[in-house]
Amino acid sequence: MKTSTLQDVARVAKVSTATVSRTLSNPDVVSESTRRRVSEAVKVTGYRINRAARNLRTQRAHSVLVLLPDLANPFFSTILEGISRNLSQQGYSMLIASTKQVHDSGERLIDYLDDARADGMIVLDGGLEPEIVEMLETAPQADRILFACEWVDGADFPSVRCENRRGTSAAVNHLYDIGHRKIAHVTGPEGNVLSSTRKDAFVAEMAKLNLALKPEWIIAGDFSLAAGCLAAQTWIALDVRPTAVFCASDQLAMGFIAELSRHGIKVPDDVSVMGFDDIDFAEQFIPPLTTIRQDRRLIGETAAKMLLARIVHSNDGNLEHAAVLPVSLVIRESTASPT
Amino acid sequence: MKTSTLQDVARVAKVSTATVSRTLSNPDVVSESTRRRVSEAVKVTGYRINRAARNLRTQRAHSVLVLLPDLANPFFSTILEGISRNLSQQGYSMLIASTKQVHDSGERLIDYLDDARADGMIVLDGGLEPEIVEMLETAPQADRILFACEWVDGADFPSVRCENRRGTSAAVNHLYDIGHRKIAHVTGPEGNVLSSTRKDAFVAEMAKLNLALKPEWIIAGDFSLAAGCLAAQTWIALDVRPTAVFCASDQLAMGFIAELSRHGIKVPDDVSVMGFDDIDFAEQFIPPLTTIRQDRRLIGETAAKMLLARIVHSNDGNLEHAAVLPVSLVIRESTASPT
DNA sequence: CTGAAAGCGCTTACAG
DNA sequence: CTGAAAGCGCTTACAG
Numbered sequence: 001m002k003t004s005t006l007q008d009v010a011r012v013a014k015v016s017t018a019t020v021s022r023t024l025s026n027p028d029v030v031s032e033s034t035r036r037r038v039s040e041a042v043k044v045t046g047y048r049i050n051r052a053a054r055n056l057r058t059q060r061a062h063s064v065l066v067l068l069p070d071l072a073n074p075f076f077s078t079i080l081e082g083i084s085r086n087l088s089q090q091g092y093s094m095l096i097a098s099t100k101q102v103h104d105s106g107e108r109l110i111d112y113l114d115d116a117r118a119d120g121m122i123v124l125d126g127g128l129e130p131e132i133v134e135m136l137e138t139a140p141q142a143d144r145i146l147f148a149c150e151w152v153d154g155a156d157f158p159s160v161r162c163e164n165r166r167g168t169s170a171a172v173n174h175l176y177d178i179g180h181r182k183i184a185h186v187t188g189p190e191g192n193v194l195s196s197t198r199k200d201a202f203v204a205e206m207a208k209l210n211l212a213l214k215p216e217w218i219i220a221g222d223f224s225l226a227a228g229c230l231a232a233q234t235w236i237a238l239d240v241r242p243t244a245v246f247c248a249s250d251q252l253a254m255g256f257i258a259e260l261s262r263h264g265i266k267v268p269d270d271v272s273v274m275g276f277d278d279i280d281f282a283e284q285f286i287p288p289l290t291t292i293r294q295d296r297r298l299i300g301e302t303a304a305k306m307l308l309a310r311i312v313h314s315n316d317g318n319l320e321h322a323a324v325l326p327v328s329l330v331i332r333e334s335t336a337s338p339t
Numbered sequence: 340m341k342t343s344t345l346q347d348v349a350r351v352a353k354v355s356t357a358t359v360s361r362t363l364s365n366p367d368v369v370s371e372s373t374r375r376r377v378s379e380a381v382k383v384t385g386y387r388i389n390r391a392a393r394n395l396r397t398q399r400a401h402s403v404l405v406l407l408p409d410l411a412n413p414f415f416s417t418i419l420e421g422i423s424r425n426l427s428q429q430g431y432s433m434l435i436a437s438t439k440q441v442h443d444s445g446e447r448l449i450d451y452l453d454d455a456r457a458d459g460m461i462v463l464d465g466g467l468e469p470e471i472v473e474m475l476e477t478a479p480q481a482d483r484i485l486f487a488c489e490w491v492d493g494a495d496f497p498s499v500r501c502e503n504r505r506g507t508s509a510a511v512n513h514l515y516d517i518g519h520r521k522i523a524h525v526t527g528p529e530g531n532v533l534s535s536t537r538k539d540a541f542v543a544e545m546a547k548l549n550l551a552l553k554p555e556w557i558i559a560g561d562f563s564l565a566a567g568c569l570a571a572q573t574w575i576a577l578d579v580r581p582t583a584v585f586c587a588s589d590q591l592a593m594g595f596i597a598e599l600s601r602h603g604i605k606v607p608d609d610v611s612v613m614g615f616d617d618i619d620f621a622e623q624f625i626p627p628l629t630t631i632r633q634d635r636r637l638i639g640e641t642a643a644k645m646l647l648a649r650i651v652h653s654n655d656g657n658l659e660h661a662a663v664l665p666v667s668l669v670i671r672e673s674t675a676s677p678t
Numbered sequence: 679c680t681g682a683a684a685g686c687g688c689t690t691a692c693a694g
Numbered sequence: 695c696t697g698a699a700a701g702c703g704c705t706t707a708c709a710g
Contacts, residue, residue, distance in 0.1 A: 003453060003479075005703055016681045021705055031679060048453040052394040053703035056686050061391060063434070071420040072619070074413030081410040084436065088444045093456060095402070096435050097423065105427045114342060114387040116687095117432060140342075225623040254623060261625045280411070284564040284593060286600045286625055344687060355697045360689055370695060392687035395702050455703095 004045040013041035024049070055116070063093035064307060065118040067109070069125035071098045075251075075279055075296075076124060079149065082300020083122060090308055092119075099125050113141040119311045122303050123157075126150025126193045144310055148303035150193055158310070160303045160323045164194060167292035167327035168201035168246070171274055174290070174329055175244040176209055179337040180272060183211065184242035186231040186252050189222035198248050198276065217242050221252050228255020235271075236263060243271060243338040250275035250282045250291055257285070257334065268336035278330055288332035298325055343384040352380035363388070394455070402432040403646060404457040406448070408464035410437045414590075414618060414635075415463060418488065421639020422461060429647055431458075438464050452480040458650045461642050462496075465489025465532045483649055487642040489532055497649070499642045499662045503533060506631040506666035507540035510585045510613055513629070513668055515548055518676040519583035519611060522550065525570040525595065527587040528561035537587050537615065556581055560591050567594020574610075575602060582610060582677040589614035589621045589630055596624070596673065607675035617669055627671035637664055 010017045015034060023030050023038040030038075041047075055061050064087055068076050084094045095118055102109055109132055112118045123145060128136075133152050136145055147159040175183050185202045188195030199218065206213045219234050221227035228251060235241060235256075247253035253275030257267045267273050267287060275282060278293035302323050309319055349356045354373060362369050362377040369377075380386075394400050403426055407415050423433045434457055441448055448471055451457045462484060467475075472491050475484055486498040514522050524541045527534030538557065545552045558573050560566035567590060574580060574595070586592035592614030596606045606612050606626060614621060617632035641662050648658055 006705095007703080017703090018682080018705075019680060022680085025705080029679075034679080048450060050395075050455045050703050052391060052398075052400060052455045053686090054705075055391040056389075056395045056688085056702090057704045057706085059391075059686070071423060072417045074416055074619075077411045077413055077416060080435070081437070084410060085440055088436065088440055088446075093434050094436070095432050096419070097427065097433070098420070101424055101427055107427075111387060116389045116391045225620070229623075258623050258625050280413070281564070281620065284568075284597050286597050345689095346687080356687090357689080357698080358696060361696085364689085368695075373695080389687050392702090393689075395686090395704085396688045396690085398702070 003050075004047045005050065006047070008045045009038065009041045009047045012044055013037045059116070060311075061116050061119050062091060063095050063118050064304070064311075065095045065097060065112045065121045067102070067121060067123045067125055068096065068098045069127060070100065071096070074281075075249075075277060078280070078296040079124065079300040079303075082297035082302075083304045084300075085297075086301045086304035086308070092308065099128065108135065110135055110139050110141075113139065113144065120144035120146070120307045122307055123147045124149050126152055127189075127191065128152065144307070146303055146307045146310070148299055153193055158306060158319075158321045160299055160306065160325065162294040162299065162325050163327045164197045165201040167276060167294075167329075168198045169205045170327070170329045171246045171276070171292055172202060172205040172209065174331065175246065175272060175274070175335065176211070178272075178335065180242075180244035181211055182217070182240065182242040182244070183213075184217040184219060184235060184245045186219045186221040186228065186245060186247040186256065188248040188252075190220065192223075195223075195248060202246060214240070221248065223249040223252060225251045225255035225258070228252040228257075229259040230255075232256045232259035232263075236260075236265070241271070244335065245271060245273045247273065247275050250277045250279045250289060253289055253291070253334070254281070254285055257287075257289075267334050269339070272335035272338070274335050282330075283332070285334075287334045290332045290335040291330050293328045293330045295325060342389075343386045344389065345386070347384045348377065348380045348386045351383055352376045398455070399650075400455050400458050401430060402434050402457050403643070403650075404434045404436060404451045404460040406441070406460060406462045406464055407435065407437045408466060409439065410435070413620075414588075414616065417619070417635040418463065418639040418642075421636040421641075422643045423639075424636075425640045425643035426647070431647065438467065447474065449474055449478050449480070452478065452483065459483035459485070459646045461646055462486045463488050465491055466528075466530065467491065483646065485642055485646045485649070487638055492532055497645060497658075497660045499638055499645065499664065501633040501638065501664050502666045503536045504540040506615060506633075506668075507537045507585070508544045509666070509668045510615070510631055511541060511544040511548070513670065514583040514585065514611060514613070514674065515550070517611075517674065519581075520550055521556070521579065521581040521583070522552075523556040523558060523574060523581035523584045525558045525560040525567065525584060525586040525591050527591075529559065531562075534562075534587060541585060553579070560587065562588040562591060564590045564594035564597070567591040567596075568598040569594075571595045571598035571602075575599075575604070580610070583674065584610060584612045586612065586614045589616045589618045589628060592628055592630070592673070593620070593624055596626075596628075606673050608678070611674035611677070613674050621669075622671065624673075626673045629671045629674040630669050632667045632669045634664060 006017045009020045151159045187199050219231045221231050275291040278291045282289040345356045348359045486496050490498045526538050558570045560570050614630040617630045621628040
C-alpha cells in the first residue's frame with residue numbers, strides 16, 4: 001500500500017496539485033467549494049504531506065537541533081520538555097545530540113545546519129571548544145544559534161538564562177538571615193560560565209555583607225554528586241569549618257550531604273547545606289533541599305520561542321536577543337540556624 | 340553566501356553530478372583520478388550534502404523517532420544516550436517526542452512515519468491507548484516500530500527488554516538469604532506491563548520460597564517518588580509490618596525511605612528496602628540503595644541496532660525479534676538482616 | 679480563484 | 695568507469 005501524494009488528491013478532487021497545496025497551506029485563498037472537494041479528497045485518499053518533499057522545496061527542515069553536553073544528565077529533561085512543547089506547537093520537530101557524540105562521530109556541529117537537517121540550534125552547553133565556537137560564530141547561519149542556561153563569554157549569540165547573580169545573592173542572604181556568618185561555597189566545574197558567575201556573585205555578596213571569606217572556603221567541584229562527596233571530605237578536613245555551605249548545584253549539595261551522613265555529620269543540625277536548580281529530586285531528598293529554583297520548563301519554552309522567531313522572521317530587525325528568567329528561593333529542611 | 344551543491348562540485352571537478360554522487364556514496368566504483376578530483380572540488384567548494392534532497396530522492400528520512408511517556412523522567416536519559424550513539428554512528432538522527440505532547444498537539448503518532456519525518460520508531464511507553472496501538476499495528480510501516488523497556492501485551496512488535504522476572508526473583512532471594520521472611524512489594528502503576536510482570540514474579544517467588552504473603556503486603560504505587568512516600572505511610576499503618584520491602588522502581592524505594600525517615604524509622608536498621616533499575620542516583624542515596632541493575636545504555640544501543648536492521652534490510656527474513664538483556668543484583672546499604 | 683510549469687538538490691537505472 | 699536524463703513530491707511565481 002503506497003501512501004498517496006498530492007497528485008492523487010488532485011486527481012480525486014479534480015483540481016490541480018497547485019490548488020491542493022494552496023488549500024492545505026492557505027485555505028482562505030481558495031473558494032469554498034474547492035476547499036470542500038479537496039478536504040473530501042484528502043480524507044478519501046488518506047493523504048499525508050511528505051515532509052522531505054516540502055522541506056526540499058521550501059528550503060527548510062522544520063526541525064531544530066538541541067545540543068546537550070551529556071544526554072544522561074537529568075538536569076536537562078524538563079528543559080527539553082519545554083522546548084519540545086513549543087516546537088511541536090509550531091510544527092517543528094526536535095532533534096537531539098550531545099556535544100560529545102557529535103565530536104566522537106567526526107561530524108562538525110555546523111553540519112546540522114549546513115546539510116539542511118535543522119533550521120536552527122539550541123545549545124545547552126557553554127563549554128564548547130573555542131574552535132567550535134569560532135566556527136559557529138562565523139557560520140552564515142550564526143543567527144539561528146541560541147544558547148540556553150549556559151552561554152559563552154565573549155561570543156554574541158542570543159541566549160536565555162536565569163538570574164544567576166540574584167539567585168546566588170538570595171542564597172547567601174538566606175543563610176545570613178538565619179544566622180550564619182561563616183559560609184563556604186562549592187563551585188561548579190572550572191571554566192564553566194555558571195560556575196564563575198555564581199562564584200563571583202558569592203564572593204561579592206559575602207563582601208557586601210562584610211563576612212570573612214577564607215580562600216579554602218571556596219571548594220572546587222563540578223556540579224556532580226561525586227564532586228559533592230569530595231567537597232564534603234574537604235570541608236571535614238578544614239581547621240575552621242563554615243557553618244553553612246552554598247553549593248553551585250543540587251547534585252553537588254546532595255553528594256555533599258550524603259558524604260557527611262556517612263561520617264555521622266547531620267544536616268542541618270551540624271551544618272546547613274543548600275543547592276541551586278531545584279531539580280525534581282531536591283524535594284524528596286533527605287533532608288528536603290533548600291535551593292534556588294530555576295523554572296526549567298520556562299527556560300525551554302522561551303528558548304524555543306526565541307529561536308523560532310529568528311527562523312521564521314529572520315528579516316525582522318528587532319528580535320529579542322537575551323532573556324533572563326527569574327529564580328526563587330525555596331526554603332526546605334537542609335538549612336537551619338547554627339547552634 | 341549560498342551553500343554549494345552537487346552541481347557546483349561537478350563543475351569544478353569537470354565531471355557529471357552523477358559521478359560526484361557516486362564518488363561520495365560509493366568511492367570504489369570510480370577511478371582513482373576521478374576520486375581525487377572530486378574530493379579536491381568538494382574541499383574547494385565546501386560542499387555539504389543537502390539531506391532534504393537526499394531524503395526525498397532515497398525515500399528515507401535518515402532519522403528515527405524515540406517516543407517517551409514523559410520527557411522529564413530521568414530514567415530515560417541513559418537509554419537515549421545509547422540510542423543516539425548507535426544511531427549517529429549509522430548516520431541517523433534522533434527525533435524525540437513524548438506521548439503526551441503528540442497527543443495534545445492533535446497529531447497522530449503514525450504521522451511521523453507517514454509523512455516521511457522518520458523511518459522508524461522506538462517506543463519507550465507501554466501504556467499507549469489501545470486505539471493508538473491498533474493504529475500502529477495495522478499501519479503499513481508496523482515493522483519499523485520497536486518497543487524498548489516496556490511493551491504492549493498482546494501486540495507483536497519487536498522489543499528489547501530486561502529480565503524482569505529474573506531480577507525480581509534475585510531481589511526476593513537476596514532478602515530471603517539475609518533472613519527476611521515477611522516481604523512486602525510496592526508495585527508500579529496499574530496496567531503497566533512492568534508493574535504486572537514484576538508483581539507476578541514477586542508473588543511466584545514468594546510462593547516458591549514458601550513465604551506467607553498477606554494481600555495488604557502488596558502496596559499499589561506508580562514508579563514515582565511521591566508514590567513511594569504514600570506507600571511508606573501504608574506500610575507504617577500495617578498491623579504486621581514486613582521486615583523488608585521490594586519496590587518496583589528506585590524512585591519508589593527512595594520516596595519510601597524518605598518518608599520513613601521523616602517518621603524516625605531507619606533503613607536498613609528497622610526495615611530493608613530495595614528498588615529496581617539502578618538509576619544514577621541510587622548509589623548516592625542515603626543509604627545507598629540495594630537494587631536490580633538494568634544496563635540502560637545497552638538497552639538503548641540494542642534497540643537502535645535492531646530497528647536500524649529492520650529499516651536497512653527490511654527484506655531480510657530472519658531479523659531478531661526480541662532481545663532480553665541481563666540484570667544484576669547490586670547490594671548496597673539499604674538492605675540488612677532483620678534484627 | 680485556478681492551472682501549467684519550473685525547480686528545490688539529490689540518486690539511480692540505463693546506455694555506452 | 696562515466697554521463698544524460700528522469701524523477702522523488704512538493705510549492706510558488708506567473709499568467710489568466
